[in-house]
Amino acid sequence: MSKLRRTERIIALTKVLVDSPGHLFSLNYFCELFGAAKSTLSEDVLTIRQVMLEFGLGNLETVSGAAGGVRFRPFQPEQVIGDFLYELAGKLATPDRIIPGGFLYMTDILFTPELMVRVGEIFFTKFAHLTPDYVMTVETKGIPLAFMTARAFDLPLVIVRQGNKVTEGPSVSISYVTGSAKRIQSMSLPRRAIPAGSRVLVIDDFMKAGGTARGILDLAQEVGVDIVGTGVLVGTAEPRVKLVRDYLPLLVLHEVDQERKTIDIRPAL
């Protein structure tokens, strides 16, 4: 095989693997696609894997056996995560983000694909060992980052809706009290969205008192699924005791000072 052929094969292989994180491709699939021997492809996979590890671009996992193959897993090195979160905190700390009422405007960040891809890969890195079956979030603003997390895992997303939607069939609903504003809300999940017994990773954009996360916990119990982890992009420092115990914030919001127009937000990892 000529030098060019190997390079060509390796480019296509890298692209196809990276395009579908978590998806297990059998080596036979690639053998047919490239007209190459299995041993040749095994070597290619090793080379790609080495480069990815060297440049902190993720990992390739090989699964042996008849149902085996190779898959790309977008693990992020600690150093890369730290740098990214430091930069993100900087972006979120600009004074023009303060909204009357002392809220922090984050919507533009939450809806920027390039940033949310990274956040999804960080959540994947932190929660991969929990082997969830589904990623779950509550509408609306957390959906893009939850979806990118689901993508990094190669898992389906489940969205908890506020109110009932007829186009989704029979649903399970609960009422809950929002932690900070103390309003009563309802949330619901279509019966067919998730089978009982599933392992669920909850991902959301923001947590203050944890009322919504507590609501999800109650809803999960009602539906018979198991919340194995909860990740939020931004958690507030106060109240220190939230309505849920185990959750991982990537950033901690310490203070929004409307008078002095300062925002104190810091990486939590």
Next chain:
Amino acid sequence: MSKLRRTERIIALTKVLVDSPGHLFSLNYFCELFGAAKSTLSEDVLTIRQVMLEFGLGNLETVSGAAGGVRFRPFQPEQVIGDFLYELAGKLATPDRIIPGGFLYMTDILFTPELMVRVGEIFFTKFAHLTPDYVMTVETKGIPLAFMTARAFDLPLVIVRQGNKVTEGPSVSISYVTGSAKRIQSMSLPRRAIPAGSRVLVIDDFMKAGGTARGILDLAQEVGVDIVGTGVLVGTAEPRVKLVRDYLPLLVLHEVDQERKTIDIRPAL
């Protein structure tokens, strides 16, 4: 430069480019990252480009000049689009998707990352020539596919909300009549979400009469932005005349027969 070094460089280059569709990287950036000469990298880019075109994996565009560089653009070949939509129509035509009321359950498909990545790339392929500045959708179910479209373009997403949210500052709201159910709804957009004069691509999951799309058109006028295109994953065959004129459906839903438990849905491209 040894054979291995070139392969290594090409793997990392492919990964970095593919990871950020639409993002323009200067060749100097890669020169520093890999310690290689500009001419060497230009050759690498050519090789990667050839392989991508050969395997229908997208394209690499080089932009010349001081602010120039190279970027990955996930254009999909017609044949690949056709095959994918045919397969997707098959997935959506299973009788257990019929929900009382004659609705079609699509939520699981809409929330599966691997499928929505593909849909986003198809919308990109079809609308790239319109050079939008933003991708816009209405909450909730269309968000993942609109976000993946935004990612394929490297554009920010803007989500039109139902009702007002205090955490997003001053908003523009309109009332509209849903096309099929004839209910009055309101939708709103935060003032700071999008500058006047922007070119907007609207992406949604479903269109029946087009009431929501019509509402977005009115809201866009109020905000002073220009809708340059509208894409929906599924459009219904009836009513034939929608409340908006120009829209591109990827699939057309001809009939949901509750009695005979059949669904007639076909690729539109």
